[in-house]
Amino acid sequence: MSLKERDKKHLWHPLRQHHLNPESIAITKAKGCILTDEDGNEYIDAISSWYTCMYGHCNDYIVEATYRQMQQLDHVMFSDFTHEPAVKLSEELIKILPHNQNKIYFNDNGSTAVEAGIKMALQYYFNKGEKRTLFMAFENGFHGDTFGAMSVSGLSVYNGPFEDFLIDVKRIPTPDGKNHHEILKILETFTSNYKIAGFIYEPLIQGAAGMKTHDAKGLNKILDFFKSHDILTIADEVMTGFGKTGKYFASDYIETKPDIMCLSKALTAGLLPMAITSCTQDIYKGFLSDNVGDGFFHCHTYSANPVACATAIAGIELLTSKEIQSNIKRIEKSHELFRMKVNHHSNVKSTRHLGVIFALDLNIAMARYGDLRDKLLKFFMYRGVFLRPLGNTIYIQVPYVISEEQLQKVYKVIEEALEIV
Secondary structure, three states: OOHHHHHHHHOOOOOOOOOOOOOOOOEEEEEEOEEEEOOOOEEEEOOHHHHOOOOOEOOHHHHHHHHHHHHHOOOOOOOOOOOHHHHHHHHHHHHHOOOOOOEEEEEOOHHHHHHHHHHHHHHHHHHOOOOOOEEEEEOOOOOOOOHHHHHHOOOHHHHHHHHHHOOOEEEEOOOOOOOHHHHHHHHHHHHHHOOEEEEEEOOOEEOOOOOEEOOHHHHHHHHHHHHHOOOEEEEEOOOOOOOOOOOOOHHHHOOOOOOEEEEOHHHHOOOOOOEEEEEOHHHHHOOOOOOHHHOOOOOOOOOOOHHHHHHHHHHHHHHOOHHHHHHHHHHHHHHHHHHHHHOOOOOEEEEEEEOOEEEEEEOOOOOOOOHHHHHHHHHHHHOOEEOOOEOOEEEEEOOOOOOHHHHHHHHHHHHHHHOOO
């Protein structure tokens, strides 16, 4: 039996209605930007496998660093011990994180990084004797699939069956460069009527919403408002972090920095699962007390796994290298040229790009997980490019190591698709 036939016996894949789409492509090898299936077909991974493998698959530098750590120390529980990889990673992260971030808390994945951030905000005020239960978030945001992360997410396709069980959240529009005055008026009303614990946001780009972008100056005014009302701000940089927007973090484009940040995906370069919730020294101090119960009693078994930490350190070393930074700028320029080329196509409604992220909206109505979207996915795969449309949005988020020839093939396949939709 083939791998894909064996797969169907026992496996349940995420984000899929198996009754309608029972088939999976069996990948047997990955290197650089190329995925190879069990039949020998090759595909350019144009979305870096959900924005994780930003330095290419099985990057030699990262694999070697990981292998060295595996021979020294595999895993120890982090509540009672510490180790060099965790300490070193904290030091390297603080160097590139926004200047106000000072403490590093380890998690397992993006959802749990958000979950920890939400709990930090709630307990921060609880420890001060204030009961704040309301969160604020942008419309159409996505922050993960655990219950707290679902609560602050605004895409009902993921959350519908669970809405009766979620924490209370009020949503506001994203700033578009013109509407921030109206948004601030909405915030005045909310702060007058509710005890708000925090505001969580994807800075500049809402990934799962279709790589929708918003205005940095407007976002800065919103963050300033929350700061002036003693409401904590949580930047979800699980998707945007580690160079994808052209800077180390999307928050680097914004003057007012978050109190808490959530990081994952490219953190460990797609090799191992790990996430981090960072925060300011002030947040951390809010948990220091003679009362044991004021501590942050939240933990994951594999917190600060030494092998994952070593992988993340190697990733940061690559991210800050001249070669990767040069590649990011090259991809940015190529995206801009492609945007100019397709921007006025009759089947293109709009285009946008920031850093290595490019997106175009088709001038056609499509269900997020519908038949036409599935046909487009198959169209791209048949031509050797892995692109995964989000409804009528086709987006690119390529590894930093992609060659110009590979990148041009990605563009060409998209242009071919524009002629048939």
